[in-house]
Amino acid sequence: MLGFNWFSRRYDNDSKSADAADEAAEQAAQSDDASEQSAQSDDTSQSAPESSNDYLAWAKAAYQSLRQQRAGQPATAEDSQAAPEPPPTADTAAPAATPFWAKADTERQQRLERLQQEAAVESAPKPAAAPAAAPESPLALDEAFLWSAEVLAAQGRRPDQVSEEEITWLNRLRQGLDKTRRGLVNQLKSVVGQGPLNQDAVLEIESLLLQADVGIEATDRVIDALQERLRQETLPPDQAINYLKSILRDMLDSPLAGAPNLGFVPERERLNIWLITGVNGAGKTTTIGKLAHIARKSGYSCLIAAADTFRAAAVEQVKAWGARSQVEVIANPGKNTDPAAVVFDAIASAQSRGTELLLVDTAGRLQNKKNLMEELAKVRRIIDRKAPDAQVESLLVLDATLGQNGLRQAQVFSEVANLSGVVLTKLDGTAKGGVALAVVNQLGLPIRFIGAGEGIEDLRPFSSYEFVEALLSG
Numbered sequence: 001m002l003g004f005n006w007f008s009r010r011y012d013n014d015s016k017s018a019d020a021a022d023e024a025a026e027q028a029a030q031s032d033d034a035s036e037q038s039a040q041s042d043d044t045s046q047s048a049p050e051s052s053n054d055y056l057a058w059a060k061a062a063y064q065s066l067r068q069q070r071a072g073q074p075a076t077a078e079d080s081q082a083a084p085e086p087p088p089t090a091d092t093a094a095p096a097a098t099p100f101w102a103k104a105d106t107e108r109q110q111r112l113e114r115l116q117q118e119a120a121v122e123s124a125p126k127p128a129a130a131p132a133a134a135p136e137s138p139l140a141l142d143e144a145f146l147w148s149a150e151v152l153a154a155q156g157r158r159p160d161q162v163s164e165e166e167i168t169w170l171n172r173l174r175q176g177l178d179k180t181r182r183g184l185v186n187q188l189k190s191v192v193g194q195g196p197l198n199q200d201a202v203l204e205i206e207s208l209l210l211q212a213d214v215g216i217e218a219t220d221r222v223i224d225a226l227q228e229r230l231r232q233e234t235l236p237p238d239q240a241i242n243y244l245k246s247i248l249r250d251m252l253d254s255p256l257a258g259a260p261n262l263g264f265v266p267e268r269e270r271l272n273i274w275l276i277t278g279v280n281g282a283g284k285t286t287t288i289g290k291l292a293h294i295a296r297k298s299g300y301s302c303l304i305a306a307a308d309t310f311r312a313a314a315v316e317q318v319k320a321w322g323a324r325s326q327v328e329v330i331a332n333p334g335k336n337t338d339p340a341a342v343v344f345d346a347i348a349s350a351q352s353r354g355t356e357l358l359l360v361d362t363a364g365r366l367q368n369k370k371n372l373m374e375e376l377a378k379v380r381r382i383i384d385r386k387a388p389d390a391q392v393e394s395l396l397v398l399d400a401t402l403g404q405n406g407l408r409q410a411q412v413f414s415e416v417a418n419l420s421g422v423v424l425t426k427l428d429g430t431a432k433g434g435v436a437l438a439v440v441n442q443l444g445l446p447i448r449f450i451g452a453g454e455g456i457e458d459l460r461p462f463s464s465y466e467f468v469e470a471l472l473s474g
């Protein structure tokens, strides 16, 4: 069985799924154009009911595949042939982006009931099946499942490739952004739902975005794009939301030159060193533990360097996360030891074991920019000398609950740390989820991972598509 790589969210070596995902991602990147076309066209041939049926069939096949997995019957080649391909309209701005369960309540309920009945009959256990292990939690074909299924399908996944963990993650993301969404979207919907978008509505949208901590600059960019469009035509509500989604996605993907963010993936059979930076309390240690967990689950050999030696407690916390994720931690037991020395030891261990991913916890204190810069520079020098062939990346962990305030700290790190991207944590329980857009816009850095909970499974590679769907259509 092919291993699932949680960094790329793909099965390694599965060219079919990779191609499908690439195609879907490309469509997402071009969604602005697509939305333009769909908004300008009266053609209703790609109307919602048609694609709803595709998505329903997809969700049902995914549900059955998961039930089979639970019963210890991995989806067979036959199953996957029978399983529908991703619906053709993976285009994120096309009618599929209006969830079918967002239709009238009764219609939605009827569809759901019919689907549940069909799925229950069709996935009744086969007589020869091995006795199923008792499931830890019920697998429900409910609205949350359908939402997650649509988001996965729209990204080019096949139903037999879906795991429960991914469904759970998407639901968590959706729940995590609940507060932001409630503040932002319901009002947004009522603004755009009043009719064609006019200048007053644009002003209201502006204040809603600011409330969600999207930030002045990013909000201006969104509003400029909306207004430019409005000069050409008035937009009905669905198209306005779709257009807004495409603006947000484009903005989130802009640091990657518009290519969709499909994960930040360590190279196999090579030493990758990821320096994890950020102020204390941002969620650095937790992020390291979660990344180690993802790495191990994806079949990478992994090691952690406890190089935040400033606080003894920090080393203990990293060790606890190492134990949870079953990844060894290299630490120096002495007090206030030199972080560079820990990194030196960790690289030596990684090299002797052929480790593929070394996660380095770095100091987070920020009182003095010069100290921080010197310390990070010293660590970089050690790496360059000791592991010149390693792939080195630097990630900044940012606490989303700080909203705009966190950005000022981030600015300092981005000036000294040569960052490859941001890990945005604590998206659960904040109404400031819009800060993701401010981060990208103000720092010019891509978001690589997002954390939405304290559990080991609560961190995943960032997908602009999933984020915007969870933000505006969850």
Ligand SMILES: Nc1nc2c(ncn2[C@@H]2O[C@H](COP(=O)(O)OP(=O)(O)OP(=O)(O)O)[C@@H](O)[C@H]2O)c(=O)[nH]1
Residues within 6 Å of the ligand: 278, 279, 280, 281, 282, 283, 284, 285, 286, 287, 314, 317, 364, 425, 426, 427, 428, 429, 451, 452, 453, 454, 458
């Ligand atoms: N709700 C929520 N809490 C989180 C998340 N990530 C981290 N936390 C919590 O944030 C607190 C700080 O996390 P740490 O990982 O210890 O932060 P740190 O940056 O290493 O800070 P120090 O330990 O002080 O160096 C802990 O209570 C974590 O459980 C998240 O995504 N959601």
